Amino acid sequence: MTETTFIILKPDALRRGLTGQIISRLENAGLRIVAMKQIQADTSTAEEHYREHQGRKFYKPLVELLCSGPIILMALDGAHTVEIVRKLVGATEPLKAAPGTIRGDFTHISYDRAAERLGVISNLIHASDSHKSAEREMSLWFDKKDYCKDYLRCDDMYF
Numbered sequence: 473m474t475e476t477t478f479i480i481l482k483p484d485a486l487r488r489g490l491t492g493q494i495i496s497r498l499e500n501a502g503l504r505i506v507a508m509k510q511i512q513a514d515t516s517t518a519e520e521h522y523r524e525h526q527g528r529k530f531y532k533p534l535v536e537l538l539c540s541g542p543i544i545l546m547a548l549d550g551a552h553t554v555e556i557v558r559k560l561v562g563a564t565e566p567l568k569a570a571p572g573t574i575r576g577d578f579t580h581i582s583y584d585r586a587a588e589r590l591g592v593i594s595n596l597i598h599a600s601d602s603h604k605s606a607e608r609e610m611s612l613w614f615d616k617k618d619y620c621k622d623y624l625r626c627d628d629m630y631f
């Protein structure tokens with residue numbers, strides 16, 4: 473059984489020129505890209521995406537950060553993909569994210585430092601936290617025609 477998960481490369485990933493390195497890590501783990509597009513997020517979609525955080529202090533700056541430049545949306549397919557991608561992404565707070573993870577290797581800000589500055593943690597990437605969240609988020613950001621699922625990777629027999 474495979475499942476599809478959803479990620480967003482946030483504007484800080486594009487501004488820092490890290491998209492290739494981040495996507496490589498996801499591809500290297502054997503995950504299959506089934507949708508990918510670069511867009512400029514609008515405020516209402518960003519608010520809906522992060523609706524679970526409504527009312528938190530960082531909610532408004534978080535939505536503003538997501539809308540502050542282009543983002544790349546991806547759907548990735550594989551076994552246990554939600555869990556695998558969260559593992560590769562690392563902890564929310566870069567200070568605590570383990571070395572070897574995307575956030576641990578490319579960012580270092582802490583909650584305290586973020587509070588002194590933009591009020592939000594810049595941590596490069598969003599990844600769905602459950603199969604249910606992935607389904608909700610993909611239906612928010614993608615249309616049916618965005619998916620190209622019918623292909624195999626040359627190494628699919630190993631996964």
Ligand code: UDP
Pocket residue numbers: 530534563564583586591592593594595597598599601
């Ligand atoms: N965030 C923040 N301060 C916090 C918690 C979260 O700035 O105290 C931001 C951070 O960019 C994070 C996003 O809000 O990635 C969504 O928070 P969540 O707890 O869902 O973390 P994630 O699932 O991205 O690890």
Ligand code: MG
Pocket residue numbers: 599601
């Ligand atoms: Mg989350």
